[in-house]
Amino acid sequence: MKIIGIADTTFARYDMGKSAIDQLKSMGTGFKIVRYTVPGIKDLPVASKILFDKYNCDIVIALGMPGGKEIDKMSAHEAAQGLIQVQIMEGKHVLVVFVHEDEAKDEKELAWLADKRAREHAENAYYLIFDPEHLQKYAGKGLRQGFEDVGPVREKY
Amino acid sequence: MKIIGIADTTFARYDMGKSAIDQLKSMGTGFKIVRYTVPGIKDLPVASKILFDKYNCDIVIALGMPGGKEIDKMSAHEAAQGLIQVQIMEGKHVLVVFVHEDEAKDEKELAWLADKRAREHAENAYYLIFDPEHLQKYAGKGLRQGFEDVGPVREKY
């Protein structure tokens, strides 16, 4: 039985944790989900650490929605660095699902993007723990989570 | 008996530590507070480390007020990175309460913001140690500490 951690925030304006959990449940069985909600993205590194150490998670999905101001970009950067550190301390993946408020043109698109990106990263998380060689088939294929895949470059040279 | 650490600075222009302590005391009992004041925000990471290691704190609230200049932004960034590192070394939360001097339009608003943000993060700290599942109810709800909550996105799609 694998354990998947969901770390999310009260700062985010969309319940991405719910989307991720819903997607995971649609993909199969053989895992248990532990959810841990913290105030903001800068709390996600320690939330992930706690999910690994106290809840024995095999992988964590960390979801956050930084605002559009300069200070929010900096927070996202600081959180991302911390999340990479946790991963290399643990030797386990944290899939970081950040949706920047200014990526979408309006609230409707923001909700759509947050839901879709959370789901597509939930799929990635599922494959990384149950079938790690699955992603190899898509190496270099220009996949994106949320907006449409851009695909591989056209070469012909 | 839980121990809550308060790390604050002589650089800040508002006694946010006092606000946080006042708020904590209004919320319940079953905890002891240890306060540790240092010169500036860059001293907060080690102050938090000492609060965990020497004073056995279960959580720390780190409060600071960076100035509005470029060099102060950089100090805030360096402090924030260090505070994330301490958290993942300890597996315990440090709630970082920074109020940037240029977030407020005048000194009166600055004082109001510093007090309010300190209190709202003190609440978060209280829940994280006594009722960690409480915050889950607010996941994705667009909460803010200090200024008004922005709320979740309006979807309808």
Added chain:
Amino acid sequence: MKIIGIADTTFARYDMGKSAIDQLKSMGTGFKIVRYTVPGIKDLPVASKILFDKYNCDIVIALGMPGGKEIDKMSAHEAAQGLIQVQIMEGKHVLVVFVHEDEAKDEKELAWLADKRAREHAENAYYLIFDPEHLQKYAGKGLRQGFEDVGPVREKY
């Protein structure tokens, strides 16, 4: 028997992992290749850590293709910092092969650059594990991976 790890992404728009593997195989024998594909560049640090710890790799080649936007530059920076940390934790090289989408004038050149840089770093990886003194002959020679070598400065002084 040496083990060479290949960490690459589904985000990249060219299969650089394949180029690196092809190049390695053309250079000699005495090694085994383990490939690990992850979603994006920020997953490369933990992928490299796993390749060292679980697959006993002696060296890793980490390949990624950050996009041209500001946020992609930041991701590349965060990934690079994490990849340096993994190396100093392990005392082993990770050759970081990043091709920024905006380095090339069109998709054809991008494909050419991705292939060439991956191959030239695969060569470097080969030398670093089988003949570490080889590179010393080229110290200060202005070598580049991908675009043409710029060569040493012309002095005469």
Added chain:
Amino acid sequence: MKIIGIADTTFARYDMGKSAIDQLKSMGTGFKIVRYTVPGIKDLPVASKILFDKYNCDIVIALGMPGGKEIDKMSAHEAAQGLIQVQIMEGKHVLVVFVHEDEAKDEKELAWLADKRAREHAENAYYLIFDPEHLQKYAGKGLRQGFEDVGPVREKY
């Protein structure tokens, strides 16, 4: 008997180490000073580490004077990050006393600022090891080291 480390540089244009030592000696007894001079600010993190590990210092005062160019700002940032890391590795304070060349309007003011800031941080260091609760009285009081204190905000709300 406490041991206070002084880490300073040959790059700085004012002998801030001397100011710090002079100030410390004027404040009391019960401590020994160990001084370690390195080339530049980026050497201060390891200098501080050595002062803790080899010379058993209880606290370190790290003094440097970054130049006014972009590259100097980056060096100061890198040094500051390293100095925070040393502190959290050791659980001991390093008071970082940086005077940026462009903080002062001329060389006379630069010398005055370097001397004053070094002395005021030496005082902080003294209190942190001999009377750690002393600073609590000044929490939120808007203290500055070097230029005049800005004081707490005027509230009345």
Added chain:
Amino acid sequence: MKIIGIADTTFARYDMGKSAIDQLKSMGTGFKIVRYTVPGIKDLPVASKILFDKYNCDIVIALGMPGGKEIDKMSAHEAAQGLIQVQIMEGKHVLVVFVHEDEAKDEKELAWLADKRAREHAENAYYLIFDPEHLQKYAGKGLRQGFEDVGPVREKY
């Protein structure tokens, strides 16, 4: 017998490693030199780690020549952070000798600067291991490696 490590790159356009070695040999005896050449500056942190751990170096001189583009500045920053981390992990100095291509007005000056800075840092390395108190005489004296020393500030106040 002390061991001095030289870590340099094939990316650099001047053989700074040679300058450093030449200078060291002119200064005295009682040491052995180990040289390790890697592709680029981002490989210098692990090269230094290997020089300490596998070759038992007492100090390392890390030499690199970042290009003038934004991406090269970022690489230099990432390398510098990693080199500071290695130092504090080991408690030993790595003297970082970076010559930015855009520091010099032409190739002739670039060669001159690279040679001179490498030599002056080789001197610093020599003193740090054989006579660590030597540098104290120059504390706050405004020394520079490469271009002319700027000297201490003129005070008179």
